[in-house]
Amino acid sequence: MILNxxxxxxxxxxxxxxxxxxxxxDFRRTxxxxxxxxxxxxxxxxxxxxxxDTVEIVGFVGGG
Amino acid sequence: xSDDLIIGNKRFKSRFILGSGxxxxxxxxxxxxxxxxxxxxxxxRRVNKGGRENILDYMPEGxxxxxxxxxxxxxxxxxxxxxxxxxxxCGDMIKIEIVRDTRYLLPDNEETxxxxxxxxxxxFTALPYMMPDLTAARKMEKxxxxxxxxxxxxxxxxxxxxxKDFISMIIGETDLPVIVDxxxxxxxxxxxxxxxxxxxxxxxxxxxxxxxxxAMASAFRMxxxxxxxxxxxxxxxxxxxxxxxxxxxxxxxxx
Amino acid sequence: MKMSGAWxxxxxxxxxxxxxxxxxxxxxxxxxxxxDPGSYCENDVRRAISAERPGPEDFAALxxxxxxxLLEDIAERARKVTRDHFGNSVGMFTPLYTSNYCENQCRxxxxxxxxxxxxxxxxxxxIEKEMESIAATGLTDILLLTGESRKxxxxxxxxxxxxxxxxxxSSIGIEVYPxxxxxxxxxxxxxxxxxxxxxxxYDPETYARYHPGGPKRVMSYRFNAQERALMGGMRGAGFxxxxxxxxxxxxxxxxxxxxxxxxQRKYPHAEIAFSLPRLRPFSGHKEDDVKVSERDLLxxxxxYRLFMxxxxxxxxxxxxxxxxxxxxxxxxxxxxxxxxxxxxGHSDVADKGDGxxxxxxxxxxxxxxxxxxxLGLQPVxxxxxxxxx
Numbered sequence: 181m182i183l184n185x186x187x188x189x190x191x192x193x194x195x196x197x198x199x200x201x202x203x204x205x206d207f208r209r210t211x212x213x214x215x216x217x218x219x220x221x222x223x224x225x226x227x228x229x230x231x232x233d234t235v236e237i238v239g240f241v242g243g244g
Numbered sequence: 245x246s247d248d249l250i251i252g253n254k255r256f257k258s259r260f261i262l263g264s265g266x267x268x269x270x271x272x273x274x275x276x277x278x279x280x281x282x283x284x285x286x287x288x289r290r291v292n293k294g295g296r297e298n299i300l301d302y303m304p305e306g307x308x309x310x311x312x313x314x315x316x317x318x319x320x321x322x323x324x325x326x327x328x329x330x331x332x333x334c335g336d337m338i339k340i341e342i343v344r345d346t347r348y349l350l351p352d353n354e355e356t357x358x359x360x361x362x363x364x365x366x367x368f369t370a371l372p373y374m375m376p377d378l379t380a381a382r383k384m385e386k387x388x389x390x391x392x393x394x395x396x397x398x399x400x401x402x403x404x405x406x407x408k409d410f411i412s413m414i415i416g417e418t419d420l421p422v423i424v425d426x427x428x429x430x431x432x433x434x435x436x437x438x439x440x441x442x443x444x445x446x447x448x449x450x451x452x453x454x455x456x457x458x459a460m461a462s463a464f465r466m467x468x469x470x471x472x473x474x475x476x477x478x479x480x481x482x483x484x485x486x487x488x489x490x491x492x493x494x495x496x497x498x499x
Numbered sequence: 500m501k502m503s504g505a506w507x508x509x510x511x512x513x514x515x516x517x518x519x520x521x522x523x524x525x526x527x528x529x530x531x532x533x534x535d536p537g538s539y540c541e542n543d544v545r546r547a548i549s550a551e552r553p554g555p556e557d558f559a560a561l562x563x564x565x566x567x568x569l570l571e572d573i574a575e576r577a578r579k580v581t582r583d584h585f586g587n588s589v590g591m592f593t594p595l596y597t598s599n600y601c602e603n604q605c606r607x608x609x610x611x612x613x614x615x616x617x618x619x620x621x622x623x624x625x626i627e628k629e630m631e632s633i634a635a636t637g638l639t640d641i642l643l644l645t646g647e648s649r650k651x652x653x654x655x656x657x658x659x660x661x662x663x664x665x666x667x668x669s670s671i672g673i674e675v676y677p678x679x680x681x682x683x684x685x686x687x688x689x690x691x692x693x694x695x696x697x698x699x700x701y702d703p704e705t706y707a708r709y710h711p712g713g714p715k716r717v718m719s720y721r722f723n724a725q726e727r728a729l730m731g732g733m734r735g736a737g738f739x740x741x742x743x744x745x746x747x748x749x750x751x752x753x754x755x756x757x758x759x760x761x762x763q764r765k766y767p768h769a770e771i772a773f774s775l776p777r778l779r780p781f782s783g784h785k786e787d788d789v790k791v792s793e794r795d796l797l798x799x800x801x802x803y804r805l806f807m808x809x810x811x812x813x814x815x816x817x818x819x820x821x822x823x824x825x826x827x828x829x830x831x832x833x834x835x836x837x838x839x840x841x842x843x844g845h846s847d848v849a850d851k852g853d854g855x856x857x858x859x860x861x862x863x864x865x866x867x868x869x870x871x872x873x874l875g876l877q878p879v880x881x882x883x884x885x886x887x888x
Contacts, residue, residue: 211331218327242264243287493574496825
């Protein structure tokens, strides 16, 4: 799996919720892209990722 | 009678929009307060290490967030970023910023026109950052933009209203609020933009690089208010020195 | 789609009239209602003169009674703006009336079906002769006119006139009765590029009074002609109010300008043109009914000029040579010459039919050309080269 540009190995499918918890993310401050598709917050429990996927975890920063 | 800034279906009292890049997080809140800012832009980026120390913690209550699509190289990427921003919970206002030029950071009007269509269809209130061009502005208005954000000069150049005449055309020929973005270096330039009839001014570098950042934010607020008041008061006529015609042009009228 | 709504009196009688569902008529009526000529003062006029981009409020001030004391200042500005946009070129053209049969009963017009005049329609051969004659004077810009008769000057007849004109002239305008957008498309393919329709008046009551019969009764169908023409692919549209019909000519001039303004906003590529007709004597018409002076007409022309600097302005032969020369020196950019408003007046085709109005300027093409040169202006016969023929 590629997470924010870095290679990661995960051994089995996990839900997006669990991934965020595992990586210590504040849910309220993040949005998630899996293979280029935006995952709505309401779907964090049902959506899952595997070792084949590319994940981006983004949030707001100063800019513009 | 109120003189609110109206963008889409939202109303604002302040016409000073803050670009939040280039500030330390601690300064952000002071600038927003001193500047009387009600709208602040944000970017969407990868967040590592759990997303702690987040800029949202430094945004006062009641601020309207205006995420931009910086990083997008085309319309589809702009839509994806807009959707991510919406998931982050900022409402529907998005500043479209599609830059394919790493030297001058000039926006791509063509991709921006396409992006407006995509975003408007997806329920976003789209504010396009653009290179001032009346034809492009008309197309953007037709595509569903809620405002037009022409650049005054290249981002970060602080060169003021280089594109003044072209911005003036857009103000005259479209019905959308025109918000000058990028290149404003001094409060006087912000004042001039407002005197011309701009609906609002956005600034970032000019404030962030001042010696006293907080005071500069106040200066911008006052300048923008002054310019707006002058515009509403109706600027006086320019007394032109006219050439003397040898005989009056209307002398032929018999009656 | 059948027409409905306000300004649509009698449209039931004419089911062929296309409804394009536009809101411009309402916008112009709204603007006209709000225009209060008495509310402007000298300062408003001065501001309008020096405004970089005069808007509707400035336009209103320039038309108001506060403007005449500043007429010379306005003229200076109008001349500068005209020079900036047109250099010192003045386009020359001539009108060709091909048929004076008419179903309408316009009270001010010589062609009214109530008038007993000699009615005629040029045959294709006669049209050819007229056009040859006109082309021989060097003119390459022609305006084709007919009365409103779907029997005698139907669409095919007009198309035939346009197709013939395309052999001799590079710029063809038509001033015929309002048509549907498809019809304009057809005429455009025949070779016409410009459509002029005089609204006459923008006040519904006055309009109804002066147009009691015929298809011209339907005010909204006439009003929307320019938009239908542009939808049909025409390059440009011409506007005019016949000053003197309505009690306050200023209101009609204002509405006319706003009409052109809204069309230009909606169709930024369209070439806009103004004509400057003024109620003038015609047989049987009383002199003292005419309420619009030369001064008023000049004021109107200059207001149009400052409000829409890129629009062309045509001065017709209804006005005297002195007036025409004077206005062309300030803001008019197109002038007719060698005109005949009769049917068959240009060549040796015998004067078949009576004219629409009286000419005040009967100068030939060469005489007008010389007058322009004397004024330091550049007569232009040809602004376009046809690439598609």
